[in-house]
Amino acid sequence: MKNIIVVTITLLSLFACKSQVKQQQEIATANNILEISEKQKQAIRLSVDSISKQNIAGTIKATGKVDVPPQNQISISTAFGGYVKFTKLIPGMFFKKGEVIAILEDNQYIQLQQDYLVTKANLKAAEDEYLRQKDLNATKASSDKNMEQALAVYTSQKVNLKALEEKLKLININTAQLSDKNISRNINIYAPFDGVVSTVNVNIGKYVAPSDVLFELLNLGDLHLKVKVFEKDLPNLYTGQTLYTFANGNPSKKYKCEVILVGKHIDDDGTTEVHAHFTDSDKNLLPGMYMNVEIKDAEQKSWSVKNEAVLNFEGKNYVFVMLDDRKFELAEVTPGDSKNGYTEIKNSDVLIGKKLIVDGAYQLLMVLKNTEEEE
Template sequence: MKTQILVGLVGLAFLLACNSAGKNETVRAEKPAAVNQDEVQLTDEQAKNAGILTGKIEQKAMHSTLNVNGVVDVPPENTYSVSVPMGGYIKKMIILPGMPVKKGAVLALVEDQQYIQLQQDYLTSGNRLKFLAADYTRQKGLNQTKATSDKIFQQTESDYNNQKVLVKALAQKLRLIGIDPETLNENSITRDVKICSPISGYVTKVNVNTGKFVNATDILFELIRPGDLHANLTVFERDAASLKIGQEVICHTTADPEKKYIAKIHLITPNIEGDRTTSIHCDILNSDNKLLPGTFLNAAISIGTSKVDALPEDAVVKWENKYYVFEELGNKRYKMIPVGIGTALDGFIEIKTSKKLSNVVTKNAYAILMKMKNGGEEGE
């Protein structure tokens, strides 16, 4: 009896082992083979319908470019700060930020008693000069006939010359505050002076208000003459050696990427800042009224012509923010190869890769990409 039970248990164990092995074999048979996600197989008909063409990477002469950014700027000689030479109270303001102004236009009126005093001093000094001039002429005649001493004549001459200096100095002070001394008389004395625009341009800043007292050192307004705008661009240290005066720069704004502004490098700052960059100043040749100071710019600097590896633009695909080409492995099988890209010119684009590629797809590469990604989704 024990023998029969033992034989039964052994048989049961054997059957269970066989069933387990059979299930494992079934599982192994049902598990799909691993698929290379970078490769795709096309049939002859699919390749023909997609218009797939292959070829080799070519050597093309292309302009090497350096992509940088910066801002629209105004040269220092086109930026003006307006102040009042002698200070005073702002009596009236006639401008606002952003207003266009003509050269000589009145920006504000400033009043102060010192303006009255200056005009008074000039007029009284002029009257005294007339007296001293007459006295000098009289003393000169008397001295020639020895009717008066040399000392008296010399003193008269000194007083006359000193008065001439004083009158001329006061006249220049009047001109400094915008008053013409030639037309000034006792009936035209004024207590306020006009602050006029030194250029034709735009007002960028107004730093005062009506009734405020300003000193001679205070900047009342800031003006710009936008006719000669330039681009102030930032370049990294590693690229600075490639720059030369006169190189062409193509700029565009983020607001209007299609509008291209042509510029030439005018000045290269000869030192590297703490952030390992330097700045370059470029004259914009075709600026317009849409280009405002402070506008952000994207720019491409042409740094020379060289032979580079290139493919037709139709050979390069973009997937998940990376660029790829397809290498033909034979029998309509293609492998997706990551690459870098560079300059584009006349339908060709520079290819940067360390892998030696023998035969690549040159036309309709996107058709292969769609087959690869759609086929992958169906397989899942």
């Protein structure tokens, strides 16, 4: 009986001690407060730092699309109608400046060349007659009226010849090389620049009128990036700013761009357009491609802590604030951008002037987590 009483008292003492330890643990971890023993402190080897101002460059992330300015989107038509005799263009095809992209034929091309050569011959005769009448008039061998009529014919022929010359230039016929031996029913249409075909509206044998657009051509020498940026980010954007863009299919290949225009109008969705010029590009970039965009803010000093001090736990971010040698508080923080080993803290006001754990912060988190699990 006496032994039973002793065992009972011993068990009650053990339960009482365990209950007391549990109460101490609850007190130690209440409100994210952790208190460790001197032995644990020596084992963890903590280092302390404080929040400070560091140069941190923020990053604005956006989406954009490769675009071509209006002056580099060319609609090709012909000044005079004709039948398409030849073209090899298909959408997406690259071409070189000066390359023949189409050949048209029509009777009116022959007529224009004929009119030009006849007028050129008539002009020579009219000029000779005018000079003859001028000489005769000087000696009064011819009347003023005859000289004036000769001058009128000469001037008229000169005007007609110039007008026909300009018309022939419109269809790429060089009048300096035109003679009765090389009159042609065909005209060539040449590529005005290096570029890529966007649209083809013709086929062999089709008749095209002067108002018809044969091809849409794009000059890729001046590609730019059209970016949609939210209103809140506009204060951090400026002309001349550098940004980098990349396609989803090749994120490792980043293209450098320079901001050339920041929009002044906010759309209904709260965004505005920012235009940037590619400083380096290649043929893999085509108009209409969707791109990911990263824009670096101007560097500015922000309240920051060392990267090791910031802990991510269950989807939130924390730092340990040192209350005394063995007592610490787990404080939630909102991190920003990181650079040079430091992370910006957006809610920095709660940490200014306090000591923060850097080395050993993760070990403290494990102790706190294990303690809570035991409870």
